[in-house]
Amino acid sequence: NMLVGGQLKPYQLQGLEWLVSLYNNNLNGILADEMGLGKTIQTIALIVHLIDYKKNPGPSLIIVPLSTLSNWAAEFQRWAPDVGVIQYKGLPHVRKMLAQSIRTNRFNVLLTTYEYIMRDRSILSKVSWKYLIVDEGHRMKNHHCKLTQILNTYYIHAPHRLLLTGTPLQNNLPELWALLNFILPTIFKCATTFTDWFNAPFATLPSEKVELNHEETLLIIRRLHKVLRPFLLRRLKKEVESQLPEKVEYIIKCELSALQRCLYHAMSKNRTLIIENQNGKSGRRALMNKLMQLRKICNHPFLFDEIEERLAQSLGYKDGFINGPDLFRVSGKFELLDRILPKLKATGHKVLLFCQMTAVMDLFEIYFAYRNYTYIRLDGTTKADDRCELLKNFNDDSIDSFIFLLSTRAGGVGLNLQKADTVILFDSDWNPHQDQQAQDRAHRIGQKNEVRVLRLMTVNTIEEKILACARYKLNVDEKVIQAGMFNRSSTSSERHDYLEQLIEGDDDIKDDDEDIPDDEILNQ
Structure with missing residues (x-):
């Protein structure tokens, strides 16, 4: 009766059923639907269900990024306007008045951000929260980060926890363990044990690597899927939105442009930028964080002020700032975009x-x-x-x-x-x-x-290495999360066949064509 903003889609209704099942069994979970499938709406539906059918009015604590706080409030207003929602944000004197309202008034949901949860823990942790929900839950991937430590110390008494994230595995298995430890600390107690059981197929350090044959790799990953299945629900857009x-x-x-190539070579070899001073003598500026400096050179040489100033002098710009064609021709990527954007x-x-x-x-x-x-x-x-x-x-x-x-x-x-x-x-x-x-x-x-x-x-730059690193992380994600098909509709044989394809495909990964696109390719 309280959900008035529209009709849940079939997969969202199934998601609600899964969330209610977790609640009924005193379990916590990770709603990991792909981005854009309505994790917010399913969460609102859960809270409405608890109020309507479980006689559990809360209060529930929902922790979100500042950038999505207003959107969450708008969705509550649209879908469930009768649910009492407080947005906890603002300047200190505003939050002081809100704190008074929290102590004296009845409400169902408090929406706030990660920052206020930490900053105002002396106030917010005194509320008897019935449900603790963290949006963009991959923020909890570092077990030792301040947010995780504060939630586990000051907000430990909430009997139910839910993480919302479209990317439950971002870099490695220890990060996935941190999420599982947050929602079910009594089950996933030890990171070392979790790593010993499941990390072998994904180890990158020589000291961690273990030679595994095809069957052993398959067995370990499928065992991990079996452990995750009760606590994780994930649907993809291509599955539910035809x-x-x-x-x-x-x-x-x-x-690289000619200028970028010169700077990149100097940075790669000497960790310096070579600059001519007003007397025509070359000076050297040593720079820390070599990787970051190489990335800046790949983006645009004018990210180094002295480079733009020197070039502006030689080209006759009086104020030291360059614009027009001289701005985009010194960067390979800017010059490429200048060919793409007009089209x-x-x-x-x-x-x-x-x-x-x-x-x-x-x-x-x-x-x-x-x-x-x-x-x-x-x-x-x-x-x-x-x-x-x-x-x-x-x-x-x-x-x-x-x-x-x-x-x-x-x-x-x-x-x-x-x-x-x-x-x-x-x-x-x-x-x-x-x-x-x-x-x-x-x-x-x-x-x-x-x-x-x-x-x-x-x-032929650091950007190729960044992309290769990203591909490796996505490959781990495909085997652990995507191949698990945590959608409550796939069969065991479907999951087995997909994982087989991924493992067999590891040997077939080749680098892309190195060709720089001409205008004909860009037009296509």
Whole structure:
């Protein structure tokens, strides 16, 4: 009776049944549906069910990223407006008034962020929470992080726990153990035991590697699936949304510019940038964190201020800042995008452009102004209230916004941007799931067009190693999570056959074609 915002889809109803089954059996779990399948709605339905049928009015504590707090509140208002929801956020004096309200008023749900859970634990931990729910639950992947420690110390008395995450395994098995330990600490007590049992097929360190034949690898992974199955539910978009258009990813390779090549060589060999001073003498600037500096060179040489200043002097720019063609021709990836974006603009596409570095976003803003491209920018400094307005503007057909420029970490979570049908990953994350989350801002329920993902990669550089590392992590995820088919509908033989294919396919992995695309390929 309290769920009035619409009808649950069949798979969402099955998800609710699974959550209720966990509750009835005093178990906790991980709802790991692929991004965009409505984990928020299923959670709201669970809370409504507990109020309606279990006579359990809560209160429930839901911990979410700041960027999704307003969306959670809006979904409660839409689907279950009679559920009493408090948003715990704001300045200290605002939170002080909210704390008074928590002590004196009856409510069903408190929505807050990771930061306030830690900062105001002396207030919030005194409430007798009936359910503890963590959105983007992969935040708990580090067993020793401050958030995990505080929840396990101050909020330990909540009898039920639920993690929501579209990426339950991001890097390695110890991180998966940390999630399992959080929801079921009495079952998954020891990380070492868990690793000893299951990590052999995925070990990377020479000291950890064990020679396993095909059958042994198969046995260990299937044993892990059996352990996970009662506590993890995961459905994929392609399984439950037959009408959802495809997502196709292209890796577009480009070369370093002459300036980038010179800087990259100097950094690789000497960990320095070679710069000529005003007297014509070369000076050296030693830089720490070699990997980061190499990534910056691959993105754009003007991420080093002195490089832009020196070049501006030689080209006759009086203020030390370069724009126009001189801005994008010194970066292989910028020059490539200058060939791609006009075609996308001319054919009416809307683009999400993700970057790892906000300094790169600053350069893009100069470039967009030069090309007269309309754009919207969102990064980690964007206020939560402003995010809603930015999303509304981008999704409004009456407002001309060609490009949404986003930082991967800040803009890859909790945003619905189905109006875009093209996603450009300017640089890749070491964690491939961050990039997948970014792609799924466009490829989600409500998308009407095929989504094309263009991943830029500079050949013969650190970017190739980053992509290889990401592929390895995705391969582990495929065997542990995807091959487990934790969807409550697959058969044992289907799971066995899929895992067999993955293991046999390990020997067939080859590198992609090294060709740099010409205009004909880009047009296609």
